Amino acid sequence: MIRTETAAGVRSIILNRPKEYNTITPGLRDALAGAVDEADADPDVRVMLLRADGPAFCAGYGLDWSTEAQAAEGDWDSAKDFRLMKSFVDVYMKLWYAAKPTVAAVNGWCLAGGTDLVLCADVIVAGEGASFGYPPARVWGTPTTAMWVYRMGFEQAKRYLLTGDEIPARRAAEIGMIAEVVPDERLQEHAMALASRMALLPGNQLEMLKLLCNQTAENMGFGASRTLGTFLDGVARHTREGRDFVARAADVGFRQAVRERDDPFGDYGSRRREP
Numbered sequence: 001m002i003r004t005e006t007a008a009g010v011r012s013i014i015l016n017r018p019k020e021y022n023t024i025t026p027g028l029r030d031a032l033a034g035a036v037d038e039a040d041a042d043p044d045v046r047v048m049l050l051r052a053d054g055p056a057f058c059a060g061y062g063l064d065w066s067t068e069a070q071a072a073e074g075d076w077d078s079a080k081d082f083r084l085m086k087s088f089v090d091v092y093m094k095l096w097y098a099a100k101p102t103v104a105a106v107n108g109w110c111l112a113g114g115t116d117l118v119l120c121a122d123v124i125v126a127g128e129g130a131s132f133g134y135p136p137a138r139v140w141g142t143p144t145t146a147m148w149v150y151r152m153g154f155e156q157a158k159r160y161l162l163t164g165d166e167i168p169a170r171r172a173a174e175i176g177m178i179a180e181v182v183p184d185e186r187l188q189e190h191a192m193a194l195a196s197r198m199a200l201l202p203g204n205q206l207e208m209l210k211l212l213c214n215q216t217a218e219n220m221g222f223g224a225s226r227t228l229g230t231f232l233d234g235v236a237r238h239t240r241e242g243r244d245f246v247a248r249a250a251d252v253g254f255r256q257a258v259r260e261r262d263d264p265f266g267d268y269g270s271r272r273r274e275p
Contacts, residue, residue: 002031004039009046009199010192011039018054023062024113029091036094036102046199046206048098049191050121051105057130060112063254070237070246081234088113089144089230095120096214099207101198105191106130106169107184111268112141119147122210124177125191127184130169132177135268137164138261140242146229150217152176166267 005012013035015022022028039045052058095102095117104121110132118124126132134143148157156175160167172178182190198206236242249257255269262270 001025001028002035004035006042006045007192008196009044010049010195011042011045011047012049012051012192013039015050015052015058018052020062021056021059021109022052022054022114023059024088024117025062025065029088033091033094036091036098040094040098040100043203046100046201046203047195048095048100048102049105049195050095050102050118051188051191052107054108056108057104057106057110058114058117059109060114060136063249063258067246067249067254067257071250076234076238078231078234081237082231085144085230085233089116089226092117092120092145093226095122099210100203101195101206101210103191103195103198105187106132106178107187109268112136113144116143116145116147119151119177120145122213123179123194125180125182125187125194126169126172126178127187128169128181129184130172130181131268132167132169132172133165133268134161135164135166135258135262136236137161138265140237140245142229142232142236144226144230144233146222146225149225150220150222163265165265166271 001015001017003014003016005014013032015028017023017028036048039048101123102121104118104124106118106124106126107130110118110130112134115132115134134141136142143161148161152175156177167175167177169178169181173181180190237246245257245261248260259270262268
C-alpha cells in the first residue's frame with residue numbers, strides 16, 4: 001500500500017493503491033504511519049515527499065468498507081467511533097508533527113479524507129489537472145483534521161465547506177490552500193526539486209523553522225479544533241441524513257449514492273460534460 005524511495009536527502013513516501021484511487025483503508029493508515037516514523041528517525045533523510053501512484057492522489061476513505069462498517073455497527077457508540085477516527089487523524093498529523101519538513105505532490109483527485117491527510121503536509125504542490133474538495137460536507141462528514149481555516153482563512157474555508165464545492169488546483173493556489181501549481185507532466189520533477197532544495201539546508205535548521213511556523217497554529221487552538229472536527233465527523237455520519245446515506249449506499253451501491261449526492265451540484269463525478 002505504501003512504497004518508499006530515497007535520494008538526495010529526500011524520502012519519497014508513495015501511496016500505492018492506484019486502481020482504488022489510493023482510497024484510505026486501515027491498512028494504508030498503518031503503512032503510512034510506519035513510513036513517516038521511519039523517515040523521521042532516519043538521519044540520512046532531511047525532507048519527506050508524499051506522492052501517489054495512479055490517476056488520483058487520494059479520493060478519500062474507501063466507501064465500500066466504511067459504509068458497510070457503519071451499516072453493521074448497531075447502536076452508535078460515540079466514544080468508540082471517536083477512538084477509531086482518531087487513529088486515522090493521528091496518522092495524518094504525523095506529517096504535521098514530524099520534526100522534518102513534509103512536501104506533498106498532488107495529482108488528480110484529492111477529496112474528503114484525502115484533504116484531511118494532505119492538508120497536514122507543510123507544503124503542497126499540485127498538477128494543474130488536480131482537484132480538491134470535501135464533498136461529504138453535503139452529507140456524512142466534517143473535516144477531521146480541521147486544517148481548512150488555518151490554511152486558507154475563514155472566508156474561503158466557509159465558502160467551500162458550506163457548499164462542498166470542487167476546488168480546481170489553480171483556484172486552490174489562489175486561496176492559499178496549496179503553494180504552487182505546475183503542468184501535470186512536470187509535477188513529480190518539480191516536487192522533487194523543491195524537496196531537494198529544502199534538503200540543502202542543515203537538518204537542525206529545517207526542524208527549527210518548521211516548529212516555529214507550526215507553533216502559530218498551535219497557539220490558535222489547533223488541537224481543540226482538531227478534536228472537535230474528529231468528534232463532529234462521527235456526529236455527521238450518524239444524523240438522520242447520514243444514516244439515510246448509508247442505507248442508500250447499501251441499496252444501490254456507494255457509487256450511485258455519491259452520484260445522487262453530487263448531481264445537484266454538477267461537480268466531482270457528476271460534473272456536466274460538454275456534448
